[in-house]
Amino acid sequence: MSGSAGRGEFASFPRHPLTIVRGSGAHLWADDGRRYVDLGASHGTANMGHAHPRIVAAIAEQAQRLIQLAPSYGAPSRTAFVDRLFDLLPPSLDRVYLSNSGTESVEAAIKFARSATGRPKVVAARRAFHGRTMGSLSATWRPEFRAPFEPLVPGFVHVPFNDAAALEAAVDEQTALVLLEPVQGEGGVHVADPGFLAAARRATERAGALLAFDEVQSGLGRTGRTFAFEHSGVVPDLLTLGKSLAGGLPVGATITTAEVERRFRGSHQSTFGGNPVVMAAADAALAVLVEEHLADRAARLGDRAIGRLRSFQSSELREVRGVGLLIGLELKGRAAPILERLRDRGYLALAAGANVIRLLPPLVIDEADWEVGIDALGELMGDG
Numbered sequence: 001m002s003g004s005a006g007r008g009e010f011a012s013f014p015r016h017p018l019t020i021v022r023g024s025g026a027h028l029w030a031d032d033g034r035r036y037v038d039l040g041a042s043h044g045t046a047n048m049g050h051a052h053p054r055i056v057a058a059i060a061e062q063a064q065r066l067i068q069l070a071p072s073y074g075a076p077s078r079t080a081f082v083d084r085l086f087d088l089l090p091p092s093l094d095r096v097y098l099s100n101s102g103t104e105s106v107e108a109a110i111k112f113a114r115s116a117t118g119r120p121k122v123v124a125a126r127r128a129f130h131g132r133t134m135g136s137l138s139a140t141w142r143p144e145f146r147a148p149f150e151p152l153v154p155g156f157v158h159v160p161f162n163d164a165a166a167l168e169a170a171v172d173e174q175t176a177l178v179l180l181e182p183v184q185g186e187g188g189v190h191v192a193d194p195g196f197l198a199a200a201r202r203a204t205e206r207a208g209a210l211l212a213f214d215e216v217q218s219g220l221g222r223t224g225r226t227f228a229f230e231h232s233g234v235v236p237d238l239l240t241l242g243k244s245l246a247g248g249l250p251v252g253a254t255i256t257t258a259e260v261e262r263r264f265r266g267s268h269q270s271t272f273g274g275n276p277v278v279m280a281a282a283d284a285a286l287a288v289l290v291e292e293h294l295a296d297r298a299a300r301l302g303d304r305a306i307g308r309l310r311s312f313q314s315s316e317l318r319e320v321r322g323v324g325l326l327i328g329l330e331l332k333g334r335a336a337p338i339l340e341r342l343r344d345r346g347y348l349a350l351a352a353g354a355n356v357i358r359l360l361p362p363l364v365i366d367e368a369d370w371e372v373g374i375d376a377l378g379e380l381m382g383d384g
Contacts, residue, residue, distance in 0.1 A: 016343075023050025026365035028348065036343070037369045039361045040350040044185070044217045047244035048288045049364040055247035055284045062280035069276055071098070071269065077279040084286045085253070088226050090235045095261045097254040098274040102216030102242025103131025105252035106179070108268055109238045110135045112256060113177035113210045116263035120155040121174040127161055127187030130179065130214055139179050141187070142353075161190055164199035171203040177210050177238075178203065182228035185217040188356045189321045189328025194232040201234045210260065212238035216252075217326070220244050221289050221363050224299030224324035231323070247285035249278045294363040298324040301367065305359070305374055314381040327359040328352055329377070338380050345380075347373045 018036075022029040026049060028036045041047060048055065062077055069075050082096055097108050110122060122139060124130065130139040137146060138153040146152060159166040161184060171178060178200050184190040197213075204211040213236040218228035220241070225231055227239070239255040252273075272278075289295070302324040309320045309329060316338075319330040331338070335351045342349055352358040357377070361370060 018343075025049040025052075026362040026369060035346065037347050037361075037365070037373055039342075039347050039359050039373055041244070041360050041362045042248070043350065044222070044243045044360050045248050046362045047220050047222060047294065048247050048285050048292075049362040050248065052247060052285075052288055052364070054288055055281050058280040058284035059249070059277055062277045066276045068272070070271070071274045075274065075276045075279065077276045077283060078274045081279045081283040081286070084283055085255075088286065088290070089239075089255065092235060092257050093239060093255045094258055095256050097256075097268070098279075099252035099254070099270040100250045100272050101131075101252045102214075102240065103133045103136045103252070104270065105216065105240035105242050105254045106130045106136040106139065106214060107133055108252075108254040109179065109212045109214075109240050109256075110139070110177060111266075111268055112238065112254065112260055112264055113212065115265050116260045117176040117208070117210060119174050119176035119209070121172070121176055122156045123167065123170045123175055123178045124156060124158050125161040125167075125180055125184070126158045127184050127190060128158065128179075128181060128214075129184070129186035130181075131216075161187075162193050162196045164193075164196050167196070168199055168203045171207045171209055173207060175204075175207050175209040177212055179212045179214060181214045181218065182232065183218040183223060183323060183326055185326060185358065185360070186352055188330065188352045189326060189358055191321060191323050192232070194234070197229070197232045197234040201236075204237070210237040212236055212240065214240045216240055216242040217360075220285075221295035221298050222324055222326050222360075224295055224302060226289070226295050228323070245285065246278045246282040247288070249281045251278050251282055289363075292364070295324075298363050301325060301365070301370055302327065305370065308374055309377070312378050312381060312383040314378070314383050316381045322359075325359070325361055325363060329357040329359070329381075331355045331357065331381075338377075341380050342376060345376050347376060 019031040020028050021031050124139040126141050128141045130136040138156045159170050182192050213229050241253040245251045321328045335357045350358040
Protein backbone atom coordinates (compact mmCIF):
# COMPACT_ATOMS: atom_id res chain seq x y z
CA MET A 1 0.00 0.00 0.00
CA SER A 2 2.96 2.30 0.44
CA GLY A 3 6.23 3.04 -1.29
CA SER A 4 9.72 3.47 0.22
CA ALA A 5 10.25 4.46 3.86
CA GLY A 6 8.71 7.82 4.66
CA ARG A 7 6.34 7.78 1.69
CA GLY A 8 2.86 6.37 1.25
CA GLU A 9 -0.85 7.00 1.10
CA PHE A 10 -2.32 9.55 3.49
CA ALA A 11 -3.61 7.61 6.51
CA SER A 12 -7.04 9.24 6.83
CA PHE A 13 -8.97 6.00 7.40
CA PRO A 14 -8.30 2.49 8.78
CA ARG A 15 -6.64 -0.06 6.50
CA HIS A 16 -6.96 -3.85 6.39
CA PRO A 17 -3.89 -6.12 6.27
CA LEU A 18 -4.81 -7.44 2.84
CA THR A 19 -3.75 -6.61 -0.69
CA ILE A 20 -6.45 -7.58 -3.20
CA VAL A 21 -5.33 -8.23 -6.76
CA ARG A 22 -8.38 -9.67 -8.54
CA GLY A 23 -12.15 -9.96 -8.27
CA SER A 24 -14.91 -11.90 -9.98
CA GLY A 25 -18.56 -11.94 -8.95
CA ALA A 26 -18.63 -12.04 -5.15
CA HIS A 27 -15.05 -13.33 -4.89
CA LEU A 28 -11.83 -11.43 -4.23
CA TRP A 29 -8.28 -12.83 -4.39
CA ALA A 30 -5.38 -11.56 -2.28
CA ASP A 31 -1.77 -11.36 -3.45
CA ASP A 32 -1.02 -14.60 -1.58
CA GLY A 33 -3.58 -16.43 -3.72
CA ARG A 34 -6.23 -16.80 -1.02
CA ARG A 35 -9.83 -16.33 -2.11
CA TYR A 36 -12.35 -14.37 -0.05
CA VAL A 37 -16.12 -14.01 -0.30
CA ASP A 38 -17.02 -10.32 -0.33
CA LEU A 39 -19.97 -9.77 2.02
CA GLY A 40 -19.56 -6.00 1.82
CA ALA A 41 -19.56 -5.46 -1.96
CA SER A 42 -16.52 -3.18 -1.52
CA HIS A 43 -18.59 -0.75 0.55
CA GLY A 44 -21.64 -1.26 -1.65
CA THR A 45 -19.98 -0.45 -4.97
CA ALA A 46 -20.25 -3.97 -6.39
CA ASN A 47 -23.99 -4.73 -6.47
CA MET A 48 -23.46 -6.38 -9.88
CA GLY A 49 -20.35 -8.18 -8.67
CA HIS A 50 -16.69 -7.59 -9.36
CA ALA A 51 -15.62 -7.43 -13.02
CA HIS A 52 -18.97 -8.40 -14.48
CA PRO A 53 -18.14 -9.45 -18.07
CA ARG A 54 -20.81 -7.25 -19.62
CA ILE A 55 -19.59 -4.17 -17.75
CA VAL A 56 -15.93 -4.95 -18.51
CA ALA A 57 -16.76 -5.25 -22.23
CA ALA A 58 -18.62 -1.92 -22.21
CA ILE A 59 -15.66 -0.19 -20.55
CA ALA A 60 -13.15 -1.65 -23.01
CA GLU A 61 -15.23 -0.79 -26.05
CA GLN A 62 -15.83 2.81 -24.97
CA ALA A 63 -12.21 3.37 -23.88
CA GLN A 64 -11.04 2.58 -27.41
CA ARG A 65 -13.26 5.34 -28.82
CA LEU A 66 -13.29 8.19 -26.30
CA ILE A 67 -12.22 8.27 -22.65
CA GLN A 68 -13.02 11.81 -21.51
CA LEU A 69 -15.22 14.61 -22.81
CA ALA A 70 -16.30 17.90 -21.28
CA PRO A 71 -19.91 17.55 -20.05
CA SER A 72 -21.02 20.49 -22.20
CA TYR A 73 -20.80 18.22 -25.27
CA GLY A 74 -23.18 15.39 -26.02
CA ALA A 75 -21.95 11.80 -25.79
CA PRO A 76 -23.79 8.68 -27.00
CA SER A 77 -22.90 6.62 -23.93
CA ARG A 78 -24.29 9.34 -21.65
CA THR A 79 -27.51 9.59 -23.63
CA ALA A 80 -27.99 5.82 -23.54
CA PHE A 81 -27.42 5.68 -19.78
CA VAL A 82 -29.74 8.59 -19.01
CA ASP A 83 -32.52 7.07 -21.10
CA ARG A 84 -32.16 3.71 -19.36
CA LEU A 85 -32.09 5.37 -15.92
CA PHE A 86 -35.29 7.33 -16.54
CA ASP A 87 -37.03 4.13 -17.62
CA LEU A 88 -36.58 2.90 -14.02
CA LEU A 89 -37.85 6.07 -12.30
CA PRO A 90 -41.24 7.68 -11.62
CA PRO A 91 -42.20 10.14 -14.39
CA SER A 92 -41.81 13.18 -12.11
CA LEU A 93 -38.08 12.51 -11.70
CA ASP A 94 -36.99 13.56 -15.17
CA ARG A 95 -33.80 15.60 -14.71
CA VAL A 96 -30.37 14.21 -13.76
CA TYR A 97 -27.10 15.88 -12.82
CA LEU A 98 -24.03 13.61 -13.12
CA SER A 99 -20.97 13.72 -10.89
CA ASN A 100 -18.31 11.36 -9.55
CA SER A 101 -19.47 10.02 -6.19
CA GLY A 102 -22.33 9.67 -3.76
CA THR A 103 -21.13 12.51 -1.59
CA GLU A 104 -21.04 14.78 -4.66
CA SER A 105 -24.60 13.77 -5.51
CA VAL A 106 -25.68 14.88 -2.03
CA GLU A 107 -23.75 18.16 -2.33
CA ALA A 108 -25.62 18.87 -5.55
CA ALA A 109 -28.98 18.07 -3.93
CA ILE A 110 -28.29 20.52 -1.10
CA LYS A 111 -27.25 23.26 -3.53
CA PHE A 112 -30.20 22.64 -5.84
CA ALA A 113 -32.65 22.80 -2.91
CA ARG A 114 -31.20 25.97 -1.40
CA SER A 115 -31.12 27.69 -4.78
CA ALA A 116 -34.59 26.56 -5.87
CA THR A 117 -36.27 27.54 -2.59
CA GLY A 118 -34.15 30.53 -1.57
CA ARG A 119 -34.01 29.04 1.95
CA PRO A 120 -31.06 27.92 4.11
CA LYS A 121 -32.32 25.15 6.42
CA VAL A 122 -31.73 21.42 5.89
CA VAL A 123 -33.40 18.83 8.12
CA ALA A 124 -31.65 15.45 8.35
CA ALA A 125 -31.85 12.51 10.75
CA ARG A 126 -29.80 11.33 13.67
CA ARG A 127 -27.46 8.45 12.78
CA ALA A 128 -27.53 9.72 9.16
CA PHE A 129 -24.52 9.33 6.91
CA HIS A 130 -24.54 11.39 3.70
CA GLY A 131 -20.84 11.72 2.88
CA ARG A 132 -17.65 13.47 3.92
CA THR A 133 -17.42 16.67 1.88
CA MET A 134 -18.40 19.78 3.82
CA GLY A 135 -22.07 19.99 2.84
CA SER A 136 -22.77 16.25 3.00
CA LEU A 137 -20.76 16.03 6.23
CA SER A 138 -22.95 18.75 7.73
CA ALA A 139 -25.94 16.48 7.05
CA THR A 140 -24.08 13.51 8.55
CA TRP A 141 -24.75 13.05 12.24
CA ARG A 142 -22.02 11.08 14.03
CA PRO A 143 -19.82 13.46 16.05
CA GLU A 144 -16.62 11.51 15.36
CA PHE A 145 -17.03 12.22 11.64
CA ARG A 146 -17.84 15.89 12.16
CA ALA A 147 -15.79 17.21 15.08
CA PRO A 148 -12.30 17.41 13.48
CA PHE A 149 -13.63 19.60 10.65
CA GLU A 150 -15.90 22.06 12.45
CA PRO A 151 -17.22 24.64 11.93
CA LEU A 152 -19.31 22.99 9.25
CA VAL A 153 -21.89 24.50 6.92
CA PRO A 154 -24.56 26.28 8.99
CA GLY A 155 -28.29 25.65 8.70
CA PHE A 156 -28.42 21.87 9.35
CA VAL A 157 -30.56 20.30 12.08
CA HIS A 158 -31.05 16.64 12.99
CA VAL A 159 -34.18 14.92 14.27
CA PRO A 160 -34.64 11.38 15.61
CA PHE A 161 -35.02 8.82 12.82
CA ASN A 162 -38.55 7.42 12.52
CA ASP A 163 -39.97 10.16 14.79
CA ALA A 164 -42.62 11.69 12.53
CA ALA A 165 -43.73 14.29 15.09
CA ALA A 166 -40.20 15.61 15.61
CA LEU A 167 -39.62 15.81 11.88
CA GLU A 168 -42.87 17.67 11.22
CA ALA A 169 -42.05 20.12 14.02
CA ALA A 170 -38.62 20.84 12.55
CA VAL A 171 -39.85 21.68 9.05
CA ASP A 172 -40.78 25.36 8.81
CA GLU A 173 -40.83 28.29 6.40
CA GLN A 174 -37.01 28.45 6.46
CA THR A 175 -36.59 24.82 5.40
CA ALA A 176 -35.14 24.19 1.94
CA LEU A 177 -34.72 20.44 2.19
CA VAL A 178 -35.53 17.35 4.19
CA LEU A 179 -32.77 14.82 3.47
CA LEU A 180 -33.33 11.19 4.54
CA GLU A 181 -32.01 7.70 3.87
CA PRO A 182 -34.83 5.17 3.37
CA VAL A 183 -32.41 2.73 5.00
CA GLN A 184 -29.59 4.07 7.15
CA GLY A 185 -26.59 1.94 6.23
CA GLU A 186 -23.53 3.45 7.89
CA GLY A 187 -25.74 4.49 10.80
CA GLY A 188 -26.41 0.89 11.85
CA VAL A 189 -28.89 -0.44 9.25
CA HIS A 190 -32.13 1.17 10.40
CA VAL A 191 -35.10 0.91 8.05
CA ALA A 192 -37.41 3.92 7.73
CA ASP A 193 -41.04 3.34 8.68
CA PRO A 194 -43.29 4.07 5.67
CA GLY A 195 -45.25 6.44 7.92
CA PHE A 196 -42.08 8.42 8.67
CA LEU A 197 -41.36 8.95 4.99
CA ALA A 198 -45.01 9.84 4.37
CA ALA A 199 -44.81 12.40 7.19
CA ALA A 200 -41.73 13.90 5.55
CA ARG A 201 -43.65 14.20 2.29
CA ARG A 202 -46.58 15.94 4.03
CA ALA A 203 -44.32 18.29 5.97
CA THR A 204 -42.33 19.42 2.94
CA GLU A 205 -45.45 19.98 0.86
CA ARG A 206 -47.04 21.99 3.67
CA ALA A 207 -43.94 24.19 4.11
CA GLY A 208 -43.00 24.52 0.44
CA ALA A 209 -39.74 22.66 1.04
CA LEU A 210 -38.18 19.83 -0.97
CA LEU A 211 -37.76 16.17 -0.03
CA ALA A 212 -34.61 14.23 -0.93
CA PHE A 213 -33.88 10.53 -0.47
CA ASP A 214 -30.26 9.47 -0.28
CA GLU A 215 -30.10 6.05 -1.95
CA VAL A 216 -26.37 5.97 -2.57
CA GLN A 217 -26.25 2.69 -0.62
CA SER A 218 -29.86 1.48 -0.59
CA GLY A 219 -30.61 1.98 -4.28
CA LEU A 220 -30.19 -0.21 -7.36
CA GLY A 221 -31.76 -3.45 -6.19
CA ARG A 222 -30.10 -3.58 -2.80
CA THR A 223 -33.31 -3.73 -0.74
CA GLY A 224 -35.33 -5.98 -3.04
CA ARG A 225 -36.72 -3.12 -5.11
CA THR A 226 -34.93 -1.03 -7.71
CA PHE A 227 -35.07 1.87 -5.25
CA ALA A 228 -35.77 1.60 -1.53
CA PHE A 229 -38.35 4.41 -1.62
CA GLU A 230 -40.59 2.06 -3.62
CA HIS A 231 -41.32 0.12 -0.42
CA SER A 232 -43.13 3.18 0.97
CA GLY A 233 -44.70 4.57 -2.21
CA VAL A 234 -43.36 8.03 -1.31
CA VAL A 235 -41.73 9.77 -4.29
CA PRO A 236 -39.12 12.44 -3.45
CA ASP A 237 -38.27 15.68 -5.23
CA LEU A 238 -34.59 14.70 -5.34
CA LEU A 239 -32.90 11.31 -5.36
CA THR A 240 -29.16 10.75 -4.90
CA LEU A 241 -27.33 7.71 -6.27
CA GLY A 242 -23.73 6.54 -6.41
CA LYS A 243 -21.66 3.52 -5.34
CA SER A 244 -22.72 0.62 -7.63
CA LEU A 245 -24.41 2.77 -10.29
CA ALA A 246 -21.51 2.32 -12.73
CA GLY A 247 -20.59 -1.24 -11.76
CA GLY A 248 -17.57 -0.13 -9.72
CA LEU A 249 -16.39 3.03 -11.48
CA PRO A 250 -16.74 6.41 -9.72
CA VAL A 251 -20.14 8.00 -10.34
CA GLY A 252 -22.82 10.11 -8.72
CA ALA A 253 -26.28 11.08 -9.91
CA THR A 254 -28.65 13.69 -8.51
CA ILE A 255 -32.09 13.15 -9.98
CA THR A 256 -34.79 15.75 -9.64
CA THR A 257 -37.81 17.35 -11.29
CA ALA A 258 -38.30 19.86 -14.07
CA GLU A 259 -39.76 22.25 -11.49
CA VAL A 260 -36.57 22.21 -9.39
CA GLU A 261 -34.54 22.83 -12.53
CA ARG A 262 -36.82 25.73 -13.49
CA ARG A 263 -36.36 27.40 -10.09
CA PHE A 264 -32.60 26.79 -9.88
CA ARG A 265 -30.35 29.86 -9.99
CA GLY A 266 -26.58 29.83 -10.23
CA SER A 267 -24.30 27.16 -11.69
CA HIS A 268 -22.97 23.77 -10.69
CA GLN A 269 -20.65 21.63 -12.79
CA SER A 270 -18.32 18.62 -12.63
CA THR A 271 -15.35 18.25 -14.98
CA PHE A 272 -15.60 14.45 -15.09
CA GLY A 273 -19.36 14.16 -14.53
CA GLY A 274 -20.91 12.03 -17.25
CA ASN A 275 -17.52 10.72 -18.35
CA PRO A 276 -18.04 8.54 -21.47
CA VAL A 277 -16.33 5.43 -20.05
CA VAL A 278 -18.21 5.68 -16.76
CA MET A 279 -21.48 6.20 -18.61
CA ALA A 280 -20.88 3.11 -20.76
CA ALA A 281 -20.25 1.12 -17.58
CA ALA A 282 -23.35 2.57 -15.92
CA ASP A 283 -25.55 1.77 -18.92
CA ALA A 284 -24.31 -1.83 -18.85
CA ALA A 285 -24.73 -2.03 -15.06
CA LEU A 286 -28.38 -0.96 -15.24
CA ALA A 287 -28.97 -3.51 -17.99
CA VAL A 288 -27.47 -6.23 -15.76
CA LEU A 289 -29.62 -5.09 -12.82
CA VAL A 290 -32.81 -5.41 -14.84
CA GLU A 291 -32.08 -8.38 -17.09
CA GLU A 292 -30.63 -10.55 -14.32
CA HIS A 293 -33.54 -9.65 -11.98
CA LEU A 294 -31.14 -8.68 -9.22
CA ALA A 295 -33.71 -6.81 -7.12
CA ASP A 296 -35.91 -9.91 -6.97
CA ARG A 297 -32.86 -11.98 -6.11
CA ALA A 298 -31.95 -9.58 -3.28
CA ALA A 299 -35.46 -9.85 -1.87
CA ARG A 300 -35.40 -13.64 -1.93
CA LEU A 301 -31.89 -14.13 -0.52
CA GLY A 302 -32.35 -11.34 2.00
CA ASP A 303 -35.65 -12.64 3.38
CA ARG A 304 -34.16 -16.09 3.85
CA ALA A 305 -31.00 -14.74 5.51
CA ILE A 306 -32.83 -12.40 7.88
CA GLY A 307 -35.05 -15.29 9.00
CA ARG A 308 -32.00 -17.49 9.56
CA LEU A 309 -30.12 -14.78 11.46
CA ARG A 310 -33.10 -14.08 13.71
CA SER A 311 -33.24 -17.76 14.60
CA PHE A 312 -29.72 -17.70 16.06
CA GLN A 313 -29.55 -18.53 19.73
CA SER A 314 -26.58 -16.31 20.53
CA SER A 315 -25.89 -14.42 23.74
CA GLU A 316 -23.84 -11.91 21.70
CA LEU A 317 -26.64 -10.92 19.30
CA ARG A 318 -29.03 -8.14 20.33
CA GLU A 319 -31.05 -7.50 17.14
CA VAL A 320 -31.18 -8.25 13.41
CA ARG A 321 -32.39 -5.42 11.14
CA GLY A 322 -32.60 -4.93 7.43
CA VAL A 323 -34.38 -5.37 4.15
CA GLY A 324 -33.23 -7.27 1.08
CA LEU A 325 -29.45 -7.68 1.07
CA LEU A 326 -28.83 -4.73 3.38
CA ILE A 327 -28.65 -6.37 6.80
CA GLY A 328 -27.33 -5.26 10.18
CA LEU A 329 -26.54 -7.44 13.21
CA GLU A 330 -26.44 -5.37 16.38
CA LEU A 331 -24.19 -7.02 18.94
CA LYS A 332 -23.94 -6.60 22.69
CA GLY A 333 -20.19 -6.13 22.28
CA ARG A 334 -17.88 -4.77 19.62
CA ALA A 335 -18.14 -5.91 16.01
CA ALA A 336 -14.41 -5.75 15.20
CA PRO A 337 -13.33 -9.05 16.82
CA ILE A 338 -16.01 -11.06 15.00
CA LEU A 339 -15.23 -9.31 11.70
CA GLU A 340 -11.56 -10.22 12.11
CA ARG A 341 -12.38 -13.87 12.81
CA LEU A 342 -14.79 -13.88 9.89
CA ARG A 343 -12.00 -12.58 7.65
CA ASP A 344 -9.75 -15.39 8.88
CA ARG A 345 -12.42 -17.80 7.62
CA GLY A 346 -12.41 -16.14 4.20
CA TYR A 347 -15.35 -13.71 4.45
CA LEU A 348 -15.11 -9.90 4.26
CA ALA A 349 -17.93 -7.96 5.93
CA LEU A 350 -18.35 -4.41 7.21
CA ALA A 351 -19.04 -2.60 10.44
CA ALA A 352 -21.75 0.02 10.81
CA GLY A 353 -20.66 1.71 14.01
CA ALA A 354 -18.81 0.02 16.84
CA ASN A 355 -21.27 -2.79 17.54
CA VAL A 356 -23.06 -3.54 14.25
CA ILE A 357 -21.97 -6.02 11.57
CA ARG A 358 -23.24 -4.96 8.16
CA LEU A 359 -23.87 -7.52 5.44
CA LEU A 360 -23.91 -5.99 1.98
CA PRO A 361 -22.98 -8.75 -0.47
CA PRO A 362 -22.98 -8.42 -4.25
CA LEU A 363 -26.48 -9.16 -5.50
CA VAL A 364 -24.99 -11.85 -7.75
CA ILE A 365 -23.51 -13.81 -4.84
CA ASP A 366 -23.68 -17.58 -5.20
CA GLU A 367 -26.38 -18.94 -2.90
CA ALA A 368 -24.04 -21.52 -1.38
CA ASP A 369 -21.41 -18.85 -0.58
CA TRP A 370 -24.11 -16.71 1.05
CA GLU A 371 -25.54 -19.52 3.15
CA VAL A 372 -22.14 -20.77 4.30
CA GLY A 373 -21.20 -17.19 5.22
CA ILE A 374 -24.35 -16.88 7.34
CA ASP A 375 -23.53 -20.19 9.02
CA ALA A 376 -19.99 -18.97 9.74
CA LEU A 377 -21.40 -15.88 11.41
CA GLY A 378 -23.64 -18.04 13.57
CA GLU A 379 -20.73 -20.19 14.70
CA LEU A 380 -18.61 -17.14 15.52
CA MET A 381 -21.43 -15.64 17.60
CA GLY A 382 -21.94 -18.92 19.48
CA ASP A 383 -25.25 -19.95 17.88
CA GLY A 384 -26.64 -23.03 19.59
